[in-house]
Amino acid sequence: MLVNRIQPKDLSSPESKERFLANLPPDLGNLIGGNTTCLEVRSEKGDLIIIDGGTGLRMLSKKLHYDKKQGIHVHFFITHFHWDHLQGIPFCDLFFNPNNRVTFYSNNPNLQEILANQMVEPYFPIRMSVFPAKLEYVILKNEPVKINDVVISYREVSHPGGCISYRFEEYGKAFIFSTDTELQTSDFIPTKGNHSFYGGVNVLVMDTQYTLNEFISKENWGHTSFSKAVEFALEYNIPHLYLFHHEPNYSDEQLESLRQIATWYSEKFHNKSIKISVSREGERIYL
Numbered sequence: 001m002l003v004n005r006i007q008p009k010d011l012s013s014p015e016s017k018e019r020f021l022a023n024l025p026p027d028l029g030n031l032i033g034g035n036t037t038c039l040e041v042r043s044e045k046g047d048l049i050i051i052d053g054g055t056g057l058r059m060l061s062k063k064l065h066y067d068k069k070q071g072i073h074v075h076f077f078i079t080h081f082h083w084d085h086l087q088g089i090p091f092c093d094l095f096f097n098p099n100n101r102v103t104f105y106s107n108n109p110n111l112q113e114i115l116a117n118q119m120v121e122p123y124f125p126i127r128m129s130v131f132p133a134k135l136e137y138v139i140l141k142n143e144p145v146k147i148n149d150v151v152i153s154y155r156e157v158s159h160p161g162g163c164i165s166y167r168f169e170e171y172g173k174a175f176i177f178s179t180d181t182e183l184q185t186s187d188f189i190p191t192k193g194n195h196s197f198y199g200g201v202n203v204l205v206m207d208t209q210y211t212l213n214e215f216i217s218k219e220n221w222g223h224t225s226f227s228k229a230v231e232f233a234l235e236y237n238i239p240h241l242y243l244f245h246h247e248p249n250y251s252d253e254q255l256e257s258l259r260q261i262a263t264w265y266s267e268k269f270h271n272k273s274i275k276i277s278v279s280r281e282g283e284r285i286y287l
């Protein structure tokens with residue numbers, strides 16, 4: 001169906017491709033995806049890092065290729081414990097293989113207890129302790145973690161109940177994942193701490209759930225407007241911004257139009273051009 005609609009002119013530029021996708025009828029246009037937060041990060045050496053266990057974790061665990069007899073070591077970083085970041089954990093195949101080893105990381109000292117408590121009756125029929133995989137828990141204490149050559153650091157961001165954003169760096173390339181973040185004025189101040197965390201970053205995946213209007217009426221709800229995220233990326237010279245944590249009520253077309261407005265805002269108001277993308281399920285980003 002989709003292939004029959006494509007004309008050569010639709011493939012002529014990144015803009016024409018975006019236009020083609022944005023103009024698809026709703027039954028063909030749900031290409032951005034509606035699963036909740038879960039990312040797979042791979043190091044150069046193939047280490048497997050997963051960030052958050054939202055509903056996307058179920059499909060990710062089914063699609064992973066690895067030797068089931070040998071098992072795999074999963075480094076599982078949690079940003080915070082809201083439902084949309086945990087709901088895939090009970091349905092994740094990785095936990096049902098006794099040869100797998102899963103190391104969870106969080107700055108919350110009650111990490112193990114919090115994860116276990118979301119799998120008790122009446123919420124779920126089996127407990128987390130039933131998972132045959134070897135589960136380990138690491139409490140982050142302000143020091144970066146190293147997995148082979150990947151250095152992972154984190155910082156607390158403004159969000160109800162707390163949340164952390166992660167910075168992954170390997171061989172001079174860096175990526176920041178900052179979901180469920182309400183950017184504060186203090187995040188824009190060029191302190192040493194801000195520059196060491198946000199500086200020298202190639203790709204920023206940032207919570208941009210709101211428009212500016214929505215942000216004004218939803219102050220302190222813990223999310224950022226896309227215009228503020230653009231200003232933030234410009235402030236730290238980050239060349240590629242991914243809009244993330246989409247408003248669940250928005251269609252693919254609305255998200256694409258937000259991307260276009262964000263690009264326009266960057267170019268017209270700040271006279272600077274950066275790449276802005278809408279995060280899509282299954283998309284691969286190479287650093």
Ligand SMILES: [Zn+2]
Pocket residue numbers: 080082159180
């Ligand atoms: Zn949240």
Ligand SMILES: [Zn+2]
Pocket residue numbers: 037082084085180245
């Ligand atoms: Zn969330």
